[in-house]
Amino acid sequence: MSDALARWNPLTPLVAALVLVVLAYAGPAPVSAPLALVVALALAWRTGVGARVTWLALIVGVPTFALLWLMNGVIAPDGARVGGALPLAAAARDANAIALPLTAAIAALGWTVVGIAPRRLTRALAARGLPAWSAYVLVASLEAVPEARRRAHEVLDAQRCRGVAVRGGVLGRLRSLLPMAGPLIVSLVTESEERALALDARGFEPRRHRTAMVPIEDPGTERAIRAALWIVLAGILAWRFIH
Amino acid sequence: MTPVLTLDIRRIRYGRNTVALRDVALELEAGEIVGVAGHVGAGKTTLALAAAGLLGRSVAASIDGRIVHHGGGHPCAGFVFANPWTQLTELGGTVEEEVAVGPENQGVPSAAIRARVDRALALADATHLAQRVPRDLSGGELQRVALASALALDAPLLVLDEPTAQLDPESTDRFAQAVRSLAASGTAVLIVEQNLELLLTLATRVLVLADGAPLATGSPSEVLDRWPPLDARLGAPASVEIRARREMRDGRDDAYAHAGRCAPAARAPLLCIDDLCAGYGARDVLRDLSLTIPNGSITAWLGANGAGKSTLARTIMGLVPARRGAIHLGDIALDPLPVEERARHVGLVFQDPSRQLFSRTVLEEVMVAPSALGYPARDADHRAREALEAVGLEHELRVHPGDLSSQAQRRLAIAAAMAAGPRLLILDEPTAGQDAEGRAHIARALERQRERGAAAVITHDLAFAHGACDGGVTIDAGQVSFIRWNTP
Numbered sequence: 001m002s003d004a005l006a007r008w009n010p011l012t013p014l015v016a017a018l019v020l021v022v023l024a025y026a027g028p029a030p031v032s033a034p035l036a037l038v039v040a041l042a043l044a045w046r047t048g049v050g051a052r053v054t055w056l057a058l059i060v061g062v063p064t065f066a067l068l069w070l071m072n073g074v075i076a077p078d079g080a081r082v083g084g085a086l087p088l089a090a091a092a093r094d095a096n097a098i099a100l101p102l103t104a105a106i107a108a109l110g111w112t113v114v115g116i117a118p119r120r121l122t123r124a125l126a127a128r129g130l131p132a133w134s135a136y137v138l139v140a141s142l143e144a145v146p147e148a149r150r151r152a153h154e155v156l157d158a159q160r161c162r163g164v165a166v167r168g169g170v171l172g173r174l175r176s177l178l179p180m181a182g183p184l185i186v187s188l189v190t191e192s193e194e195r196a197l198a199l200d201a202r203g204f205e206p207r208r209h210r211t212a213m214v215p216i217e218d219p220g221t222e223r224a225i226r227a228a229l230w231i232v233l234a235g236i237l238a239w240r241f242i243h
Numbered sequence: 244m245t246p247v248l249t250l251d252i253r254r255i256r257y258g259r260n261t262v263a264l265r266d267v268a269l270e271l272e273a274g275e276i277v278g279v280a281g282h283v284g285a286g287k288t289t290l291a292l293a294a295a296g297l298l299g300r301s302v303a304a305s306i307d308g309r310i311v312h313h314g315g316g317h318p319c320a321g322f323v324f325a326n327p328w329t330q331l332t333e334l335g336g337t338v339e340e341e342v343a344v345g346p347e348n349q350g351v352p353s354a355a356i357r358a359r360v361d362r363a364l365a366l367a368d369a370t371h372l373a374q375r376v377p378r379d380l381s382g383g384e385l386q387r388v389a390l391a392s393a394l395a396l397d398a399p400l401l402v403l404d405e406p407t408a409q410l411d412p413e414s415t416d417r418f419a420q421a422v423r424s425l426a427a428s429g430t431a432v433l434i435v436e437q438n439l440e441l442l443l444t445l446a447t448r449v450l451v452l453a454d455g456a457p458l459a460t461g462s463p464s465e466v467l468d469r470w471p472p473l474d475a476r477l478g479a480p481a482s483v484e485i486r487a488r489r490e491m492r493d494g495r496d497d498a499y500a501h502a503g504r505c506a507p508a509a510r511a512p513l514l515c516i517d518d519l520c521a522g523y524g525a526r527d528v529l530r531d532l533s534l535t536i537p538n539g540s541i542t543a544w545l546g547a548n549g550a551g552k553s554t555l556a557r558t559i560m561g562l563v564p565a566r567r568g569a570i571h572l573g574d575i576a577l578d579p580l581p582v583e584e585r586a587r588h589v590g591l592v593f594q595d596p597s598r599q600l601f602s603r604t605v606l607e608e609v610m611v612a613p614s615a616l617g618y619p620a621r622d623a624d625h626r627a628r629e630a631l632e633a634v635g636l637e638h639e640l641r642v643h644p645g646d647l648s649s650q651a652q653r654r655l656a657i658a659a660a661m662a663a664g665p666r667l668l669i670l671d672e673p674t675a676g677q678d679a680e681g682r683a684h685i686a687r688a689l690e691r692q693r694e695r696g697a698a699a700v701i702t703h704d705l706a707f708a709h710g711a712c713d714g715g716v717t718i719d720a721g722q723v724s725f726i727r728w729n730t731p
Contacts, residue, residue, distance in 0.1 A: 143333060
């Protein structure tokens with residue numbers, strides 16, 4: 001999580017990210033997508049999560065570009081001719097047209113996912129009237145990957161304590177997959193049942209609005225910034241509708 | 244007095260055929276502390292869930308009878324689960340946020356939530372944990388958080404299922420004081436406990452269940468202060484047992500002393516730890532810890548919650564890397580060995596055994612370790628059966644591990660570790676939730692382990708430590724502060 005973003009109402013970066021995604025896909029080409037990418041990365045670096053967001057953008061963007069360029073420029077559309085289906089430069093341009101907006105969108109959304117604490121975001125959304133169940137679904141979704149990773153680590157530790165080799169060559173890893181996967185799935189299912197019981201015991205009502213011990217502040221400047229961002233977003237969509 | 248809860252249960256069933264509880268009539272009044280005791284599988288947790296209004300909601304069950312919460316409210320009771328890990332909702336990133344989840348769900352205004360959370364943390368002796376991440380806490384620390392989370396609901400009824408199972412003795416005393424002060428302020432408390440000593444001193448009334456039905460009810464002294472105990476599976480409070488055995492042994496001072504044990508210090512050392520440092524992230528948990536455990540010994544590792552006992556066990560096993568220091572088991576240096584290799588020499592049973600059980604049957608589960616370590620199938624089968632016999636599960640070979648009670652699962656995890664034939668066996672809180680029968684099985688398994696090498700028991704159960712171990716090592720703030728061996 002980003003300490004710099006913790007000073008902001010989580011809705012502000014969320015709306016900014018939304019504007020960048022729309023800009024990348026619906027803004028005037030060829031400027032909008034690179035512009036959205038540069039702004040998203042700049043915001044990420046400025047708020048202390050630049051390295052992770054850049055890495056995220058690269059691991060999505062580069063393979064996507066390479067794959068599309070390979071398909072367009074090297075392998076013919078009908079699969080019959082190899083090489084020269086399109087001039088390589090043109091193929092790169094076509095690949096870029098798809099990969100760049102995608103990379104910009106990943107960078108913008110990645111910035112919010114990496115930078116905003118999910119629980120702060122749900123509290124901010126709850127203050128806007130989001131029902132308890134959707135707040136919980138949002139937290140659970142954002143926490144699903146780290147939760148599964150944590151659980152996998154526990155299963156891994158337990159298996160290693162019993163002498164099950166889970167490292168080494170490809171064969172060894174494949175052999176250990178079954179004793180890993182089964183318990184992981186079972187424990188995740190069990191945990192979701194336990195979570196339901198824990199929530200029930202604490203008076204969780206899906207349709208009820210929750211209050212917050214520490215309400216998320218929403219100063220006037222941030223509300224103004226968000227209003228401006230909504231206007232920009234509407235402007236981009238209007239431009240796209242006209243053109 | 245004002246009634247808070249009226250239970251008139253004819254039958255509670257799980258599924259079609261399993262009757263978990265029958266013929267229970269109970270009324271709780273404001274300010275009353277009612278203790279519920281019974282052997283494993285007696286129906287205590289079912290009664291607790293019913294009293295808290297959770298049965299038939301998130302726990303599927305059919306109830307034939309009447310459960311009335313006179314105070315109303317939602318939830319109608321604060322509930323503390325036997326397993327503190329199941330208490331976490333994950334809606335809170337820090338302990339104080341987790342404790343605040345209940346009042347937030349109730350729609351309490353912000354300022355009032357803060358006041359409730361501060362009061363609940365103080366009552367549960369968990370104020371110092373407020374900014375910690377719940378998942379990083381030890382079992383005992385998490386149990387305090389669980390208690391605080393239930394208290395923060397400010398419900399007229401508090402239902403506690405084994406609330407002290409993971410607490411150190413000092414925290415248990417503070418817990419008892421907190422419950423007394425809650426009762427004094429008018430909260431009705433229903434407490435399920437295997438710690439009969441606690442019920443003897445804390446409860447105003449006790450209900451003993453056996454095989455899903457009431458066996459006895461009355462004042463704690465009438466029901467629990469008797470020898471032989473009402474139900475041998477349940478046992479008796481430690482003070483009652485010690486007194487009775489002392490009388491039987493004609494004035495012998497130490498009822499638990501095991502004749503024939505020599506001072507372990509005279510034996511060859513098995514585990515030697517020198518200047519060990521280990522921790523998580525930037526936090527040092529073990530600080531220059533040195534310890535020697537003799538061969539053929541059973542040692543209790545004692546100390547406050549969060550003192551570093553479990554971290555020590557995980558470091559010996561290799562799950563937490565040592566930052567400095569050396570660990571030797573006999574003439575084997577453990578430091579360079581990976582966890583999988585250490586499993587030949589060291590067995591570790593975690594606090595939460597369900598995290599360690601994966602197979603389709605009990606027998607298969609226990610065969611995993613010897614098979615993984617390369618023993619032939621016949622040998623692995625033999626080792627598994629031997630280990631299961633040691634923990635009293637020899638008749639459950641074909642049962643699915645998930646169908647066992649949590650107490651039996653704990654013993655299964657012990658058998659699974661023993662089957663690998665480790666020279667050192669470390670059990671983390673093995674007696675949590677065990678009745679007298681379960682504790683006797685674990686004590687027997689420890690005696691079996693003594694023949695192979697040594698065993699260490701991380702525990703807050705001083706009566707068990709005294710009865711089943713040769714001595715105690717006290718760990719305080721990541722260092723060994725005190726060692727005491729029993730004398731023959």
